[in-house]
Amino acid sequence: MKLDYNEKSNLEYNLSKSVGARMTSTFYGYSGFYGEHCLRSSLEYIYAKYLDYMEIGWTYEDKTYLLSNEVRYKPDFLLENGEYVEIKGVFNYQSDLPKIQLFESEYNVKVTIFQEKDLRQLIKDTPFVFEHLKQEWKSHAKVRGMDNFGKRNPMYGVTQSETTKAKIKAKAKARFADPSFKEKFVNSPKRKAYHESRKGKKTGALVPRFILTCEFCQNSFEVIQHKVSKRRFCSKNCSVQAQHGKTSTTNSDIQTLAHTFALDNYETLLSVKLNNLKELFQALQDSIQKENHILDIRTICQIVTGKPCSRKELLYYLREYAQKVRGATAKNKAVELEDKKPLG
Template sequence: MKLDYNGNSNLEYNLFKSVGARMTSTFYGYSGFYGEYCLRSSLEYIYAKYLDYMKIAWTYEQKTYVLSNEVRYKPDFLLETGEYVEIKGIFNYQNDLPKIQRFESEYNAKVTILQEKGLRQLIKDTPFVFEHLKQEWKSHAKVRGMDNFGKRNPMYGVAQSESTKAKIKAKANARFADPSFKEKFLNSPKRKAYHESRKGKKTGALVPRFLLTCEICQNSFEVIQHKASKRRFCSKHCSIQAQHGKTSTTNSDIQTLAHTFALDNYETLLSVKLNKLKELFQPLSDSIQKEHNILDIRTICQIVTGKPCSRKELLYYLREYAQKVRGATAKNKAVELEDKKPLG
């Protein structure tokens, strides 16, 4: 979508080049009150501040229009000039553009689409700073993010006027005056499920479950169908035990693999550089992963040495083991790189 700004604060978009495109923008979804209106984002707040600075009268979401395809559309801003302005952080061309075009043709109106880039250009000649206004809106006392439930909702505790209540009541009565709508509402599956759930009854079809046996504790447990092929353990506790090799059988097998690795790579253990330990122990890690499905090198180090340690301490442990078997000097320090030796 190509947006061009001109001196009349109008944004023209090239429909021939923009269909199917998508312009992304930073998310500013913080709603709150500005004057008598509840704005839905900091972009709308910045534009409202600009209009007030330019002394342009405006209203916000004043009316909802019903289009010929029964889609409802409520423009953001209506200016005193009769022009509509739609503020968009992210503009969905596939869904929003046809709706706006239909509204323009059916109601003989003009809608200006204003995004972040155009808004920044719009306030360039004003005393406002875009980032300052954005932070000002977020720090506003009644501004809330997308978590709009309960007291976090800007409309929480705001009482509706008697005229608004009368409009809601009249609209509800008009809808229920239609026999087809009333029958559809009373027989709605969602309505029935809601009332059943209020009585403590489970609603909906029960998903079939399968009985499995835990590989660690041998207890039986149930899972739904799509998890039956993946679940091996009944709980997180058993899963951690399997992952970290807490059984004596697994510990002894891994220690045997490590000792064999130390004897086969004894010369390399004596001359390896500390920045090459990961490459040195990679074959050992791969074999343990293949046979015991343990991935974490820290877990492997703990099983082999009997205490939490690093690769460096694992290196010294394997050297000491090799010394006992071969009678070699295992206390030789690993070779340090020249640029890692202390100065002086």
């Protein structure tokens, strides 16, 4: 389960590098809290669950260590026996391994590295199921990727070394020694805009506005340039009214139009086939849309009959109304589709 630190052959290194590049998205971590610790991946969560099950004391990212090459290193887990553990989804032998080896030699400690295959083997004799733990972590982890805010940032509370401070200071002095750079920095529009924005003032040129007319209510409204060709209505309410005609389920004007339509088309209502209902009611639908701005046939059916229904039920309702007005007693059924004649 421990990673062998012997030097890898060129073939092994190239293979691990190419595979690691392809697997980066697979091991991309989910950050979230497990107890008081903010873990950065599902693999760390699985290892923490294992430690708790085995009743092994541990701390997470306990301390940041400064190496002789001025690189900082913070191991993932410190166990109660003083052993350090590093959890790696993808291990980079070119950058990660030398840093860990230098930490081991300078602080006289041992770092054990676990990858996914090692963790699967580690929890094999426990009641845990690897995939279940992985999905469990994703279900309550809050942040996709790294959560490095505040005290969870590896650099929190870490001060720069005197050597690093001297380098930064020398570089800044060299830059401002150049008059052109200093002039450009002091009078930078971005710098001025930043300080103005900190005072609550709007900066920069306003995006041009264009005046359009709402296709439904005919009122004028303003939009920015990239929305000129996309906006037809001034509000969502107008859009809904124009597209679906949301209205009261009781409207005497619409019922009157439907009743007049039934009387004018009485013979057609008796002989129409069920596959021609859309064509039959298109004239009624157009007149209602023109007068009441209702486009949705389901809304029209509900207003006319008093209940949600289909075109077929609307047909029966209008036919019955027309028969009552004309004094007819027979209630003919709608003509069903004829069977197709066999070929040949």
